[in-house]
Amino acid sequence: MEGYQIIHEKSPAFYDQYERKAELQQQTHYCPGCGHGVVHKLIAEALTELGVQDRAILVSPVGCSVFAYYYFDVGNVQVAHGRAPAAATALKRANPESIVMSYQGDGDLAAIGTAEIIHAANRGENITVFFVNNSIYGMTGGQMAPTTLIGQKSTTSPWGRRSHNDGLPVHVCELLAALETPTYLERVALSDMKNIMKAKKAVKKALEIQKRGDGFSLVEFLSPCPTILKMDPVVARKWVSETLVKAFPLGVYRDRKPDLPADAKVPHKTVAEALGANATAGEPTSRHHHHTRDLTVKIAGFGGQGVLLMGQLLAEMGLREQLEVSWLPSYGPEMRSGSAHCHVTIAHDRIGSPLISQPQVLVAMNEISLHKFAPKVASGGLILYNSTRLPQGLAIPQARTICVPASDIADKLGSAKVANVVMLGALLEETECLPAESAVSVLESTVGNAKLLELDKQALAAGRDYIDTQVEVGAVAQPDGYSY
Ligand SMILES: Cc1ncc(C[n+]2csc(CCOP(=O)(O)OP(=O)(O)O)c2C)c(N)n1
């Protein structure tokens, strides 16, 4: 056809292959006629046109679009139901140069995540929210959403939504427009090509606003969900243009930069500066780097053994050395005597994720933790085990294991509670990841009680001493897993 160019190309902002399931590598998981795929395409095109793909981060929600991360070749994070604007806030504040997008359905944004969206908008966060309003909970099979129309049937409103029982539909753009702080709010419809083109402009504009640093932007898409509405895709689109649009008028609800007080701007500080952990903030940051080493550590044991605290102390030491650190705790609802573990990363470069799947070092404070986590230790890694010997028959061929009887040592010092600090001393001595003086100074500033501080210092020294003087005598495990 003359004058037309037919493009059968995917946007470069999409992966070439979707690695979700072998048989689905060329297609998305969305139902035929679903609006999510259209919104994905508009976002991908806008990212490419604005040249921001390399610094874009997409926060996927819980809902049918939970798998958005399989498609977009950008930074991806998937969060708990409704929490995307809160996660996006953190991502943007920690990485101000990034372009952060929160992608959410109406159940996710307007029901379980009502607080998050309102407060992110009210703070005027410099993020972009893509809000897909299909009037129903899609993923879970069609329960009533806050956006379900009066009279509309759903699995939880089989007689149709009734205002006396369920309230009126929530209008998100209008609600957020009552706030001073949002910069841009627009509602568009995926009902026909003309409106999809308008939607495309809105997507690009919202991202441009964020790129300029001009504040909070949100685009609401009225979107067809043929499967749950039990409609043919063409009929579902018609329903959007004839019914949904009447209940949710299209248009721009806000388009101006808010006039905010000077203190409304988020100050940009490093984590160490913000925590006041760095006395020399702003000065060259290589004070101790020659003494430090990157390390990923998993510390595990019973709640009450000071497992989480040990991780915090280690992370704090890294901070004082001007390193990047992360500490990620994990514990059950009952901490004391339940299991607890944490992940600590100390690095010279920025840390991608605080989650550590294959730690270089495992500190196992009890036998259960050793059995559970030892197989996951990286090849060539190290295990410090709180005992005099390994359990009979346990083989950990890929890692070196050192048994450090930290609880016994702590008992002899006068308190079983400092076994974690004994282990910390052993870890620091064996790995040489951080200088000794930073460990002592962290203890001095975190332990208020003078007697306990003295005990902690002794415990730290005892852990170091054990590695220096005792280990060769009989506590190192051989690759066959047996200590001798
Ligand atoms: C905390 C929590 N509550 C409830 C659920 C169940 N759940 C999963 S998806 C969903 C609804 C999603 O609907 P919507 O946000 O409208 O997105 P859609 O699937 O329509 O795109 C619900 C309630 C969950 N996964 N987590």
Ligand code: SF4
């Ligand atoms: S159930 Fe609805 S929203 Fe979910 S993928 Fe299918 S059409 Fe899309």
